[in-house]
Amino acid sequence: MKQNEKIVILCYGDSNTWGCIGKWEENTELSKRYGSDIRWPAVLQADLGEMYHVIEEGLGGRTSIYDPPAETWKNGETYLTPCLHSHYPLDLIVFMLGTNDLQIKKDITAEELPNGISRLVDIVRQYSELGRNGETPEILIIAPPEIRPSAPEGRTAVYSKFRCDIGRELSLLFPKVYEKVATEKGCYFLNSQEYVQPGPADGVHFDEDSHIRLGHAVANFISDRIFARK
Numbered sequence: 001m002k003q004n005e006k007i008v009i010l011c012y013g014d015s016n017t018w019g020c021i022g023k024w025e026e027n028t029e030l031s032k033r034y035g036s037d038i039r040w041p042a043v044l045q046a047d048l049g050e051m052y053h054v055i056e057e058g059l060g061g062r063t064s065i066y067d068p069p070a071e072t073w074k075n076g077e078t079y080l081t082p083c084l085h086s087h088y089p090l091d092l093i094v095f096m097l098g099t100n101d102l103q104i105k106k107d108i109t110a111e112e113l114p115n116g117i118s119r120l121v122d123i124v125r126q127y128s129e130l131g132r133n134g135e136t137p138e139i140l141i142i143a144p145p146e147i148r149p150s151a152p153e154g155r156t157a158v159y160s161k162f163r164c165d166i167g168r169e170l171s172l173l174f175p176k177v178y179e180k181v182a183t184e185k186g187c188y189f190l191n192s193q194e195y196v197q198p199g200p201a202d203g204v205h206f207d208e209d210s211h212i213r214l215g216h217a218v219a220n221f222i223s224d225r226i227f228a229r230k
Contacts, residue, residue, distance in 0.1 A: 006053040007227055008132075010087055011041040012080065012120075013096040015205060016145065018058030022201030024154050031060060038208050043215025048222065055087055064097045064116025066104045074100075076116070080123050088130045092226060094218070095120055096142040096192065098174055099204065102167045110170060113177045117141060121185050138226055139187040142218070143174040145210075146193055151200035158202040190221055 011017055019039035021032045036042040045054035061068055065077040072078065076097050084090065101108055101116055121139055128136035147168045149159045162168070175191040182189035195217045196210035206214070 004051075006051055007048075007091045008053045008055065008087065008089065009044075009048075009092045009094060009222070010055045010057055010083070010090050010137075011044070011094045011096075012076070012083065013058045013094075013142075014062040014100055015058065015060035016099070017041060017056065017096055018060055019056075019211065020060055020205050022155075022199045022205035022207075024201045026155055026157065034208065034211060038211050040206070040211045040215035040218065043212055044219045044222075047216060047219035057083060057087075061100055062097060063100045063104050065119050066101055066116070068100070068104050077119060077123065080120060081127070084124065084127055084130050089132045090130055090137040091132050092138045092140060092222065093124055094140045094142060096144055098178075099144045099147070099171065102147070102163065102170055103161045106163060108170070110173055110177070113170065113173060114181045117178060118181050118185070121181070121187060125185075139185075140218075140222070140226065141178050141182045141187050141189050143178040143189070143191045143193060144171065145196050145198055145204075145206065146174075147171040148198050148203040150203040154200055155202045158204055162204075188221070188226060190218065 019034040021034055041054050041056040059074060061071060061074045062076050063074060066075060068074045095117060098116060124139055125136060131137040147162050150156050175193055179189045192214055195213040196206050198204050199207035
């Protein structure tokens with residue numbers, strides 16, 4: 001890397017990477033977004049400083065590898081390749097996906113949980129030339145958050161979309177499953193469930209404090225483990 005050249009980090013995720021503010025009521029309005037002082041990738045950028053460039057690539061409803069009905073453009077596998085080429089050269093790719101798999105692929109089992117994230121890692125490795133100086137970008141896999149029932153006055157129907165307790169139990173398996181994938185594929189791993197909790201509005205989207213805690217945690221991990229401070 002040339003002197004003063006920024007380290008480029010791509011954060012590839014769903015609405016919790018985009019910064020969605022959980023709605024308390026069902027409506028057709030577009031979701032609101034936390035500001036750049038709150039969203040975890042933006043907090044990550046602020047913590048890492050000017051020698052890093054953090055790309056916020058979050059999309060509400062994005063899955064890992066599955067086609068949402070009538071919204072196939074939210075398939076994370078389909079968009080990943082053009083995204084990698086758009087932001088080349090990349091030093092690090094941070095994946096936090098899988099939550100929406102639980103509501104789109106309603107028959108998904110515990111055994112199938114690793115399939116999506118494994119496929120995304122394979123795609124990155126397929127395009128190794130898109131890293132710095134032709135080297136494969138580093139990969140950090142973040143286990144998505146748990147799913148919870150909303151507060152009684154919130155959007156209680158959201159829990160049903162994730163198959164209620166079935167979806168919750170699957171979401172609690174993400175850390176174990178994703179850590180195993182990371183180990184097998186030579187990636188870094190971080191468990192978001194140690195730092196975040198879904199807000200009471202819908203039981204899925206982070207509250208403000210969770211965004212900030214996760215941003216700090218990811219920044220510390222990247223600085224200490226991936227691009228060690230000198």
